Amino acid sequence: MxxxxxxxxxxxxxxxxxxxxxxxxxxxxxxxxxxxxxxxxxxxxxxxxxxxxxxxxxxxxxxxxxxxxxxxxxxxxxxxxxxxxxxxxxxxxxxxxxxxxxxxxxxxxxxNPSFKNKLPETHDKQKVKRAEKSPYLFHLGITDKEGNVIPKMADKYRQINKYLEIIEAQLKSVKLSKSIRIVDMGSGKGYLTFALYDYLVNKKEYKATVTGIELRENLVNYCNDIAKKCDFTKLSFVAQPIQEYDNDKIDILIALHACDTATDDAIFKGLSAKAELIICAPCCHKQIRQQVKGKEQESPLLKYGIFKERQFEMVTDTIRALILEKNNYNTKVFEFISNEHTRKNVMLIGAKSSKKVDTERIDDKITNLKEAYQIKEHYLESLI
Structure with a gap:
């Protein structure tokens, strides 16, 4: 040949x-x-x-x-x-x-030739850096004065860019008003809150107002000070519990690593406001595990402690996703960022939908899950 x-x-x-x-x-x-x-x-x-x-x-x-x-x-x-x-x-x-x-x-x-141009010869697709050349990165200690990422903050910088990539994709899946109202519940030190504001307002030129809700007043003062230094006029932080936040005008609800049932409080706020997007990265998952403590489980998956912990995390977030579906949201659950960088890596997203929902079928799924694991009640159910 x-x-x-x-x-x-x-x-x-x-x-x-x-x-x-x-x-x-x-x-x-x-x-x-x-x-x-x-x-x-x-x-x-x-x-x-x-x-x-x-x-x-x-x-x-x-x-x-x-x-x-x-x-x-x-x-x-x-x-x-x-x-x-x-x-x-x-x-x-x-x-x-x-x-x-x-x-x-x-x-x-x-x-005759089918192509007028050559294909790119780079082996790996170049990743777009959505967070760069902004003063907030320096003030938060992620970069130095020259804009170089500080080595010990490389994982956080990578997480920020992955987060913005996810947000950008989700914005295309929903219909938003001209002026977007975003609430970040449990904003902490504000790494992702600042990144989202800078990307949407300064780079993509959205008309957006972003509010960070954080219980620790020292962090709220710290973040408001940086927002002022960066001239982020539509970004503010408020010191109060998630449950007490009463603004029902929310287009995008974000709750990243809100501990245990604080995630459910945030989801409930988003559902009450009929937010177009609800974006969560749950952690802790204590409520279900405490309910079933001391109860003998039939499944061999629950024989070992570490498997039991992971299984109940999955059950907790699955019920959350089903409740979102029941309230007319298309849901996705996926890995936010690799386990290499953080264990708190699951992201749950609900995008508002107009499709008809079979609520009885979803209720049956929730009931079957609770019966299988001897769960009396999911905290989010009690809020609704």
Whole structure:
């Protein structure tokens, strides 16, 4: 097969030399039982050297392997001899189509080019930094005066950028008024509150008012002082319990790491205000565990302490998600940031929906969960 494929290899080498290579695709598998419909090959720069990335697109998953140019010739010959009957070499000059018959006869056809520009050669997609070059980062001790991230704060900086990425995606899923009212309940030292305000107001030019609710007055004074220094005129912090906050005009309710039932108090405030978005990162989860303390559980998953703790965290947050669904919210539960950086890494999001809800079916799910784990009542249920 090597001689029959020589025209392809020559065209591939010339396109690379002339900086016109775009990509190479393999198709028409010889055996469908291999469950490998396609292989896509693109040029990348890996550790400063020219390489080729082979994306094996299986029916159930994708696998990626990187090869040098010489290795790529060998792998291509093997794939076209044993796996595929067709290939297309895309260059800026033309498309070269390769057809291989059952008797291994190779035919070529040249078409006009499909691409006018090359694909990016970076191996990894560059992550967008949404939090940068802002005075709040310096005042909160995340960067130095020159804007460089202080090494010990690198994880917090990474968390901030991930948080803003999530928020940006969620804003596209709901309908918001021209003036957005955001309340961050349990704002703490305000890292994420400041980041959200700066990103929405100063970078995205939203008309947004952000209020941080925090019980500790020293942190409220600290945050209000920084807001003043940064000239963040629509950002303020209030010292009071979440339960006492009585403003019902909330478009986005945020409660990140509000301890135990404080998360439920925050969710209830969001439900009462009919907020378009409710964003939580729950922690502690003591209420359910204390209810079932001393009760023998049938499930072997609950035999060991660490598994029991995790299981009841999942049950607590699942019931929260179901209650949000019952109140016309589309819910998502996912990992906020890797366990490598923090254990408090689960994010629960509810986006207001107009779809019809089968409340009886959801009630049955909640009841079955409570019965399975001998739970008398979820705190959020008692609030509603």
């Amino acid at each position: 090597k001689e029959e494929l020589q025209q392809l290899f020559t065209a591939l080498k010339d396109s690379i030399t002339q900086n016109e290579f775009v990509k190479l695709t393999l198709s028409k598998p010889i055996r469908k039982s291999d469950e490998l419909p396609n292989v896509y090959i693109r040029q990348i720069e890996l550790r400063g050297e020219l390489s080729f990335q082979f994306l094996y697109r299986y029916t159930t998953n994708d696998q990626v392997k990187n090869y040098s140019l010489e290795e790529s010739y060998v792998v291509l010959e093997e794939l076209l001899s044993e796996k595929f009957r067709a290939a297309t070499l895309f260059t800026l000059s033309n498309d070269l189509l390769v057809f291989i018959s059952k008797k291994k006869k190779v035919n070529y056809k040249t078409n």
